[in-house]
Amino acid sequence: MLQxxxxxxxxxxLELVRRGLVLYTFGNASGIAREEGLVVIKPSGVxxxxxxxxxxxxxxxxxxxxxxxxxxxxALPTHLILYKSFPEIGGVAHTxxxxxxxxxxxxxxxxxxxxxxxxxxxxxxxxTSELSNREITxxxxxxxxxxxxxxxxxxxxxxxxxxxxxxxxxxAWGKDAAAAAHNAVILEAIARMAYFxxxxxxxxxxxxNALQDKHYLRKHGKDAYYGQAKDKS
Amino acid sequence: MLQxxxxxxxxxxLELVRRGLVLYTFGNASGIAREEGLVVIKPSGVxxxxxxxxxxxxxxxxxxxxxxxxxxxxALPTHLILYKSFPEIGGVAHTxxxxxxxxxxxxxxxxxxxxxxxxxxxxxxxxTSELSNREITxxxxxxxxxxxxxxxxxxxxxxxxxxxxxxxxxxAWGKDAAAAAHNAVILEAIARMAYFxxxxxxxxxxxxNALQDKHYLRKHGKDAYYGQAKDKS
Amino acid sequence: MLQxxxxxxxxxxLELVRRGLVLYTFGNASGIAREEGLVVIKPSGVxxxxxxxxxxxxxxxxxxxxxxxxxxxxALPTHLILYKSFPEIGGVAHTxxxxxxxxxxxxxxxxxxxxxxxxxxxxxxxxTSELSNREITxxxxxxxxxxxxxxxxxxxxxxxxxxxxxxxxxxAWGKDAAAAAHNAVILEAIARMAYFxxxxxxxxxxxxNALQDKHYLRKHGKDAYYGQAKDKS
Amino acid sequence: MLQxxxxxxxxxxLELVRRGLVLYTFGNASGIAREEGLVVIKPSGVxxxxxxxxxxxxxxxxxxxxxxxxxxxxALPTHLILYKSFPEIGGVAHTxxxxxxxxxxxxxxxxxxxxxxxxxxxxxxxxTSELSNREITxxxxxxxxxxxxxxxxxxxxxxxxxxxxxxxxxxAWGKDAAAAAHNAVILEAIARMAYFxxxxxxxxxxxxNALQDKHYLRKHGKDAYYGQAKDKS
Numbered sequence: 038m039l040q041x042x043x044x045x046x047x048x049x050x051l052e053l054v055r056r057g058l059v060l061y062t063f064g065n066a067s068g069i070a071r072e073e074g075l076v077v078i079k080p081s082g083v084x085x086x087x088x089x090x091x092x093x094x095x096x097x098x099x100x101x102x103x104x105x106x107x108x109x110x111x112a113l114p115t116h117l118i119l120y121k122s123f124p125e126i127g128g129v130a131h132t133x134x135x136x137x138x139x140x141x142x143x144x145x146x147x148x149x150x151x152x153x154x155x156x157x158x159x160x161x162x163x164x165t166s167e168l169s170n171r172e173i174t175x176x177x178x179x180x181x182x183x184x185x186x187x188x189x190x191x192x193x194x195x196x197x198x199x200x201x202x203x204x205x206x207x208x209a210w211g212k213d214a215a216a217a218a219h220n221a222v223i224l225e226a227i228a229r230m231a232y233f234x235x236x237x238x239x240x241x242x243x244x245x246n247a248l249q250d251k252h253y254l255r256k257h258g259k260d261a262y263y264g265q266a267k268d269k270s
Numbered sequence: 271m272l273q274x275x276x277x278x279x280x281x282x283x284l285e286l287v288r289r290g291l292v293l294y295t296f297g298n299a300s301g302i303a304r305e306e307g308l309v310v311i312k313p314s315g316v317x318x319x320x321x322x323x324x325x326x327x328x329x330x331x332x333x334x335x336x337x338x339x340x341x342x343x344x345a346l347p348t349h350l351i352l353y354k355s356f357p358e359i360g361g362v363a364h365t366x367x368x369x370x371x372x373x374x375x376x377x378x379x380x381x382x383x384x385x386x387x388x389x390x391x392x393x394x395x396x397x398t399s400e401l402s403n404r405e406i407t408x409x410x411x412x413x414x415x416x417x418x419x420x421x422x423x424x425x426x427x428x429x430x431x432x433x434x435x436x437x438x439x440x441x442a443w444g445k446d447a448a449a450a451a452h453n454a455v456i457l458e459a460i461a462r463m464a465y466f467x468x469x470x471x472x473x474x475x476x477x478x479n480a481l482q483d484k485h486y487l488r489k490h491g492k493d494a495y496y497g498q499a500k501d502k503s
Numbered sequence: 504m505l506q507x508x509x510x511x512x513x514x515x516x517l518e519l520v521r522r523g524l525v526l527y528t529f530g531n532a533s534g535i536a537r538e539e540g541l542v543v544i545k546p547s548g549v550x551x552x553x554x555x556x557x558x559x560x561x562x563x564x565x566x567x568x569x570x571x572x573x574x575x576x577x578a579l580p581t582h583l584i585l586y587k588s589f590p591e592i593g594g595v596a597h598t599x600x601x602x603x604x605x606x607x608x609x610x611x612x613x614x615x616x617x618x619x620x621x622x623x624x625x626x627x628x629x630x631t632s633e634l635s636n637r638e639i640t641x642x643x644x645x646x647x648x649x650x651x652x653x654x655x656x657x658x659x660x661x662x663x664x665x666x667x668x669x670x671x672x673x674x675a676w677g678k679d680a681a682a683a684a685h686n687a688v689i690l691e692a693i694a695r696m697a698y699f700x701x702x703x704x705x706x707x708x709x710x711x712n713a714l715q716d717k718h719y720l721r722k723h724g725k726d727a728y729y730g731q732a733k734d735k736s
Numbered sequence: 737m738l739q740x741x742x743x744x745x746x747x748x749x750l751e752l753v754r755r756g757l758v759l760y761t762f763g764n765a766s767g768i769a770r771e772e773g774l775v776v777i778k779p780s781g782v783x784x785x786x787x788x789x790x791x792x793x794x795x796x797x798x799x800x801x802x803x804x805x806x807x808x809x810x811a812l813p814t815h816l817i818l819y820k821s822f823p824e825i826g827g828v829a830h831t832x833x834x835x836x837x838x839x840x841x842x843x844x845x846x847x848x849x850x851x852x853x854x855x856x857x858x859x860x861x862x863x864t865s866e867l868s869n870r871e872i873t874x875x876x877x878x879x880x881x882x883x884x885x886x887x888x889x890x891x892x893x894x895x896x897x898x899x900x901x902x903x904x905x906x907x908a909w910g911k912d913a914a915a916a917a918h919n920a921v922i923l924e925a926i927a928r929m930a931y932f933x934x935x936x937x938x939x940x941x942x943x944x945n946a947l948q949d950k951h952y953l954r955k956h957g958k959d960a961y962y963g964q965a966k967d968k969s
Binding site for chain 3 (some may be wrong): 383384385386452455456459462463464466467469470471474477478480481484488495496497498
C-alpha cells in the first residue's frame with residue numbers, strides 16, 4: 038500500500054517536471070493514506086532526475102518522519118495543514134510555475150475569463166491575504182497552510198482545487214497526488230491565458246455565472262456528461 | 271473508407287498535440303464522409319497517447335453513435351451543426367490553444383495585421399457574440415454551433431476557416447480533418463503575432479484591403495500561384 | 504559546385520526550422536553562385552522534412568528556372584532584386600518569425616536597446632515604408648525587393664544584415680545562405696528582447712552611439728577581436 | 737586538478753545551453769583555481785556542441801594565456817576583475833538570457849516580487865549605472881568588471897549572486913562554475929516572473945523585508961533548513 042503511494046507520489050512529482058512547472062529542485066507533491074494517517078512527500082532539495090520511490094519521505098500527520106532517510110520537503114507543514122483541514126483531498130502539489138506565481142506576486146486572484154477556467158475552478162482562483170510579520174517569523178510553513186484554509190472558508194476544496202499564496206506561488210490539490218499535479222498544470226494554463234487576456238484588454242470582464250455553472254457542472258457532480266462513464270466524478 | 275477516415279481523424283487530432291495546441295484531453299478534431307452522412311470524431315476525455323483509430327467514434331448527422339464503444343467528444347453537437355450548415359467543409363477542429371483563447375476571452379476579433387493572417391483569412395478572424403443564458407442552459411453545444419453559423423453569415427467558410435467563440439476558444443475547419451487541424455495551428459500563430467503586435471503598438475492598424483486581397487488570392491482561387499500545381503486549390 | 508550550393512541552401516532552410524522560425528512551409532532561404540549567375544532557392548510549399556538537395560530550384564538572375572522540377576519559392580523575385588542590388592551578399596533568408604513579424608506588423612523599426620543588437624546591426628533594424636496599392640497589385644514580389652533596397656539606401660547591407668518589410672515580416676542576408684539564416688535567427692532574438700524591453704519600460708531609450716560602435720566594431724571590420732582568427736570577417 | 741576544472745567549466749557552459757540561456761556562441765562561464773591563481777574559461781566564438789575540455793582556455797589572473805590554443809572569451813577581462821575583487825567566488829557566468837537582458841536594456845533593477853527571488857537574492861537584482869564613453873572606448877571589458885564591483889559595494893556577492901549590466905545583460909557568480917551557471921538560470925527565471933508580474937500589475941510592490949529575510953535565511957547561513965544536510969551552505 039505504502040509502496041504504491043510512494044510510486045504515485047513520485048509520478049506526480051515527475052509530472053510537474055514533464056509539464057515544465059518546476060526548475061531544478063523547486064516544487065513538491067505529496068499524497069496521503071487516510072486510513073493509516075501517513076503522508077508521502079518528495080524529499081527536500083534532491084534533483085528530480087535522481088528521485089526513486091525509496092527517496093520519498095513518509096511522515097505522520099504531526100510531521101514526524103516514519104520512514105525514509107532524507108529530509109522531507111520544507112513545504113511539508115503546509116501540506117499537513119491542508120490534509121487535516123480538508124478531509125476530502127488525497128494529494129497536494131506546490132510549484133513556482135511562472136504565470137501562476139506572477140499572479141501571486143501581483144497579489145491578484147485570477148478572474149474566470151473563460152470556459153477552460155470554468156471547467157476546473159468554480160469561481161476566480163483566489164489569492165490569500167498576506168502573512169503578518171509574526172506569521173512569517175514563527176511557524177512560517179504552518180501559517181502558509183492556515184492562511185490557505187482561511188481563504189477557502191465557505192467554499193469547497195473540490196470546487197476550488199488550487200489557490201495562489203500571495204507573494205509566493207500556487208498550491209493545488211485533488212483526490213490523489215496525480216489529481217493534485219494535474220490541477221497544478223491546469224492552474225498554470227489558466228494563469229497564462231488570463232495573463233494574455235488582460236494583455237489584449239486590460240478591462241476584460243469575467244464570464245457570466247450561467248456559463249461558469251454550465252462548464253463546471255458538465256464536468257463535475259451528478260449530471261456530468263464529459264468524458265467516459267468511469268471518469269465521471 | 272471509414273477505416274481511412276478514422277485514421278485521418280486520429281492523425282488530425284495528433285497534429286493538435288504535436289503543435290502544442292492541446293493540454294491533457296482538451297481539444298477535438300473530426301471528419302465527415304459526406305456520401306455516407308457519417309462523422310468520425312475523437313472520444314471524450316481519453317488521453318491522446320492512448321488513442322488508436324478504433325477509439326474514434328462514428329456518428330450519424332443527428333448525433334447517434336453508429337460505431338465505437340466510447341462517448342464522442344462533448345463538442346460533437348457543435349461539429350454537427352457546422353457540417354450541416356457548411357456543405358463545403360470536410361473537417362472541424364476545436365482547441366483551447368492559448369493565444370486564440372485569450373482573444374476569445376477578451377471577446378475581440380483578431381484584426382488582419384499582416385500577410386501571414388491574409389494568407390489564410392480574408393478579413394479579421396471573427397469573434398461570436400455571447401450566448402444568452404437560455405442558450406447556455408439548454409442545448410449549449412448545439413447553440414455554440416448556431417452562433418458560429420450566425421457570425422459567418424454573408425461570408426464563405428473557405429475565406430474564413432476559423433472563428434473565436436466568445437469566452438470559450440477557437441474552432442477551425444477545412445476541406446478535411448487535416449486541413450481543419452492545419453487551420454487551427456495557423457489561427458494560433460496569427461493570434462500570437464497579433465498579441466505581440468498590439469503589445470508593441472496598442473493602436474496598430476490592419477493592413478490595406480489591397481494587401482489583404484493580394485495575399486489571400488495568391489494562395490486561393492483560380493489565379494493562385496503559391497505552392498506546387500497539385501497543391502493549388 | 505552547384506551540388507554543394509544546393510546542400511548549403513537546404514541546410515540554411517533547415518536551420519530556420521531547427522531554430523523555430525518557420526511553421527509548416529513558411530519561410531525560404533537561398534544562395535547565389537556569383538560567377539555562374541545562378542541562384543538556388545527552396546521550392547514553394549513543400550514540407551521541410553521532405554526536402555532533399557535535389558528539390559532545390561536553380562534559377563538565373565532573371566528568374567528563369569535552370570534546373571529543378573518544382574516551382575521556386577514565391578519570394579524568389581524579392582531575393583533576386585536583393586542579389587542584383589547588393590553585390591556583396593551571397594545568401595538571403597525570409598521568415599515570418601513571430602516577434603520580428605510583430606514589429607513589422609506594427610510598422611516600427613527596432614531600436615538598438617542593447618549590445619546583443621549592436622553586435623549584429625549597426626543601428627536600428629529598419630522597417631520599410633508601405634507599398635502603394637499599385638506596387639501590391641503589380642509585380643508585388645519584385646516591389647518588395649525594391650522597397651527593401653530603397654530603405655537601405657545610404658547604408659551597407661553588411662552593417663544592416665536584415666530588415667522588416669512593413670505588414671509582412673523580416674528578410675535577412677549575409678555572405679552565404681548559412682549567414683543569412685544565422686542573421687534571421689539573431690534578428691528574431693533581437694526582436695524578442697526589444698519586445699520585452701518596451702514591456703518593462705515603454706519609454707526605453709536606445710544605447711549610446713559609443714556603445715553601438717564598440718560592440719559592432721569588435722565583431723566586424725579590421726580591428727575585430729571577437730572569435731578565433733579564422734572567424735573574423 | 738586543472739583537468740577537473742576544465743571539465744567543470746565545460747559542464748557549466750553546457751548547462752547554459754541546456755537551460756536555453758544562450759544562442760549560437762553567446763555566453764561564457766569560467767572557474768578559478770584559487771591556490772594556483774589560474775582561471776579556466778570558454779574560448780571565444782566556438783559552437784557549444786564542438787566544445788571539449790581541451791578547448792577550455794587557461795589563463796593567469798592578469799589575462800595571460802597559460803594553456804590552450806584558442807582565444808579566450810572576449811568577456812575574460814570582466815571575469816578576472818570579479819575574481820580579483822570577490823575572493824569568495826569560484827565561478828562566473830555571463831549570458832544574454834532574454835528576460836534578464838530585457839531588464840538590463842530597460843536599465844532597471846528587478847524588484848523582489850516574491851519568494852523565488854528571495855530564495856536566492858537578498859534584495860533587488862541590481863542594475864549597474866551606464867559606462868561613460870571613455871569607459872566604453874578604452875578597456876571596455878575591464879570597465880564592465882569595475883562597474884559591477886562598484887555597484888555591489890556595501891553588499892556581499894554571496895547575498896547578491898548576480899547583476900544586470902546596463903544595456904548589456906546579466907552576470908552571475910557562485911562558489912564554483914556550476915553554481916554560477918545555476919544562478920544565471922535562476923536569475924533568468926526571476927526576470928521572467930518579474931516581467932509577468934508587472935504585466936499583471938504595473939504598480940506591483942516588492943515583498944516585505946520580513947518575508948525576504950525568511951526565505952533567504954532558510955536557504956543560506958547557519959540556520960538554513962532547506963535541502964539535505966550536506967547541501968546546506
